[in-house]
Amino acid sequence: MKTLFKFLIILLFINYSCSNNEAGVDSVIDETSSQNSSEKKLKARQGLKPIGTGVMMQAFYWDVPAGGTWWEKVESKVQSWSDAGIDAIWLPPVSKAQNGAFSMGYDPFDYYDFGQYNQMGSVETRFGSKTELESLINKAHNAKLSVIADIVINHNSGGELEDNPYTGTPYYTDFNPKSGKFFRTNSDFHPNANCNSDSGVFGGFPDLSHCQPYVQDWLWKRSNSVAKYYKNVMGFDGWRFDYVKGFEPWVVREWKNAVGGFSVGEYWDGNASTLDWWSGEAQVSAFDFACYYRMRDAFQGNDLNKLKGDMLWKRNSRKAVTFVANHDTDEIYNGKLLAYAYILTHEGYPTIFYRDYEEWLSKTKLKNLIWIHNNLAGGSTSILHVDNDEYVARRNGHNNAGLVVYINNSNSWKERWIETNWSNTRIKDYTGNSNWQPVTQGGKWVKVQAPPKSYTVWSPK
Template sequence: MRTIKFMGLVLVFLSLFNCEKEDLQDTENLTQENQTTETIQKRAGLKPIGEGVMMQAFYWDVPAGGNWWNTINSKVADWSNAGIDAIWLPPVSKAQNGPFSMGYDPFDYFDFGEYDQMGSIETRFGSRTELTRMINSAHQNGLSVIADIVINHNSGGASEANPYTGGNTWTDFNPLSGNFYRSATDFHPNNIHSNDTGVFGGFPDLCHHQTYVQDWLWKNSNCVAKYYRDVIGFDGWRFDYVKGFEPWVVKDWKNEVGGFSVGEYWDSNVSTLDWWTGAAEVSAFDFACYYKMRDAFMGNNLSVLNDNMLWKQNASKAVTFVTNHDTDEITNNKILAYAYILTHEGYPTVFYRDYEEWLNKERLNNLIWIHNNLASGSTTILHADTDEYVAKRNGYNGPGLVVYINNSNSWQERWVETNWSNTVIKDYTGHSGWEPTTQSGKWVKIQAPPKSYSVWSVK
C-alpha cells in the first residue's frame, strides 16, 4: 500500500515536472515566436530595397573594441533623412580572429557576440544585443538591413584526420552555439567531389552539394538564412566571393528565404556579370562600371564612359559603387564619379568613409536627393569626349534630368537636346545660377563648372 502511494506521488511529481518543462519550452518557443513577429512587424512599411541609395556601413579595419554597432546606431536616423534606403553590414558572426576579425573568416554563424570563443565574447563590432538594437533602430527609421554572407569558406576549425586527403585538415568545427557542427565531409575534397569553382586563401572550402550543408545554410527552419531573417531581422543579402561556388547556391537561398540579394562577382567583363545575374537570378555589383569610371576619372578621359557596363545591359540587376572595403582606386575628383552613379541607372552604393569622412556630405546629400527625386527613366548619352560628359534620364512618372560632368580646368558650356519644350529649367546642384528656357525643339544651352558637374531639370 505504501509502495502504491509512493509510486503515485512519484507519478504526480513527474507529471508536474514534465508540465513545468513543457511550459518552459512553450514559453521559450513563444518568446522566439513573439520576437520574430515583433521584428517582422517593425519591418512593415519598409520600401523595397533598391528604390533609394545603399550605404555600405563599414570599411576595412573599422575601430576594434566592440563599439561599431553603436556607432552605426547613432547614424541611421540621419542616413534615412538623407535618402538612404538600406544599410549593408559587415559579416556579423564570430570569426577565427575573434575581437580583431572583420568577419570574413567565419567560425560560428550563430554567435553574434554572446559566446566566449575565438578569444572574445563580443565580435569586433559589438554584442548581439547591440546588433539587434541597431537593426531595430534602422527599421524604425525606414532602413532595410543587408547581411554580408560568407559561405564559400570557413576558418577556425580544429585539426582532424581527413579520410579524403589521407592527412589532417582544419575541418573540425564545434561552435559553442551548438549549431552547424562541421567535419571533413562538409568541405572539399569529400565523398561527392574534390572541389567546386574556387577556393579562397587556403581556408576550408564548404561543399554546397552536401545536403547537410544546404540544410544548415538555407533550408531547415533553424538554418542560418531563416535565423538571420526571422530572429536577427535582416532584410537582404550580400554574398561574398560568389566566384567560389555555383550560382545555383545563391538562387536556391534567395528562392527559399526571399529578400534583396546581390553578389560580389569580381569581374569587369559585362557579359560574365550579365550571365551570373541571370543564372543566380539576383543582382551583382557592377565592376564593369567601376573599372570604366576608374579609367575615365583617373585617366582623364571621360569618353571611356561610352563603353558597356552592367547597368547599360541590365539596369535592374546592377548595383553601382565608387569605393568599397576592398578597393578604392578612384581618388581624382571622386565626387564626379558619385555624380555619375547617382544620376544614372542601377542601384547606387555610397561608401561610409566617403560619406562620413572624406567627401563633402552636403554635396553627397544633394546627389542622393537628385537620385531619389529626378533620376528616373532610361538613359541617353548626349556627348562624351576627353573632358566632358553629358547624359539625360528620359523620365518615368517624372521629368527626368540632364547631367553635365566637366573634368576640365575651366567652365564649359554646351547645347543639348532635353526632354522639355518651352520650359524653364535649373541646375539642382546650385553650381550654376542659370535658369534658361528650352526652345520649342527642346534644345538649350547649359554649363558646368571646372572639375565639377551640374544637374538640370524642370524648375
C-alpha cells in the same frame, strides 16, 4: 501522489538534460525566444522603404575600430541616413569569426554567435554584442531602413585539426560551435565522398561543400537554417553574398528562393557580359564592377571617353548595383565626387561608401546627389555627348521630369547645346554649381554649363 510522481519525473528529466546536453537546452530556449520575437520583427518591417527606390549605405569600412562599439556608432546614424534618402544599410559579417574581437568577419566560425558566446578569444565580435546588433536592426527598421547581411559561405575558419580520409592529410575542418548549431567535419568541405571541388577556394581556408545535403540544410533549408534564422529571428531583410566566384550560382539562387529578400553578389569581374551571365544564373543583382573599372579609367586616366564602355547597368539596370568605392577597393582618387555624380544620376541601384559620406567627401554634396537620384533620376538613359573632358547624358523620366547631367573634368568652365525632353520650359541646375536658369527652345534645345572639375544636373524649375 500520482501528481507528485509526475512532477519528480519531470524534474529528473530536466536535470538529466541540463547535465548532458547544455548546448541542446540552450538551443531550445533560444528557439522559443526566437519564435516569440519573430512576429515583432516581421511587423517592424512593415513600412520599410522599398529597396532600390533610394540609395544603399555600406555601413562599414575595412578595419573599423575594434572594441565592440561599431554597432552603437552605426545605430546613432541610421535616422539621419534615412532622412538623407538612404533606403538600406549593408552591415559587415555579423557572426563570430576565427579572430574573435579582432576579425572583420570574413573568416566565419560560428554563424549563430553574434557576440553572446565566449569562443575564439572573446564574447563580443569586433563590432559589439548580439544585444547591440539587435538594437541596431530595430532602430534601422524604425527609421524605415532595410538591413543587408554580408553572407560568407564559400569558406570557414577556426576549426580544429582532424584526419581527412579524402586527402590522407589532416586539416582544420572540425567545427564545434558553442551555439550548438551547424557542427562541421571533413565531409562538409571539399574534397569529400560526393564532390571533389566547386568553383574555387579562398585564402587556403576550408572550402565549404554546398553539394552536401547537410550543408544545404544548415545554410538555407532547415527552419533554423542560417538564412531563416538571420531573416526571421535576427531581422535581416536582404543579403550581400561574399566571393560568389567560389561557388556555383545555383547556391545563391536556392538561398534566395528559400527566404526571399533583396540579394546582391560580389562577382569581382570587370567584364559586363560575365556579370550579366552570373546575375541571370543566380537570379539576383550583382555589383557593377564593369562600371567601377570604366569610371576608374575615366577619372583616374582623365579620359571620359572610357564611360562609353560596356557596363552591367547598360545591359540590365534592374540587376546592377553601382559603387565608387568599398571596403576592398578604392582606386578612384581623382574626381571621386564626379564619379558619384555619375552613379547617382544613372540607372542601377547606387551605393555610398561610409568613409566617403562621413569622413572624406562633402556630405552636403552627397546628400544633394542622393536627393537628385531619388527625385529626378528616372527612366531610360540617353548619352548626349562624350569626349575627353566632357560627359552629358539625359534621364528620360519615369513618374518624374528626368534630368540632364553634365560632368566637366577639364580645368575650365564648359558650355554645350544639348537636346532635352522639355519644350519652352525654364530649367535650373539642382546642384547649385551654376546659377543659370535658361529656357528650352520650342525644339527642346538649350545651352547648359558646368564648372571645372565639377558637374551640374538640370531639370525643370
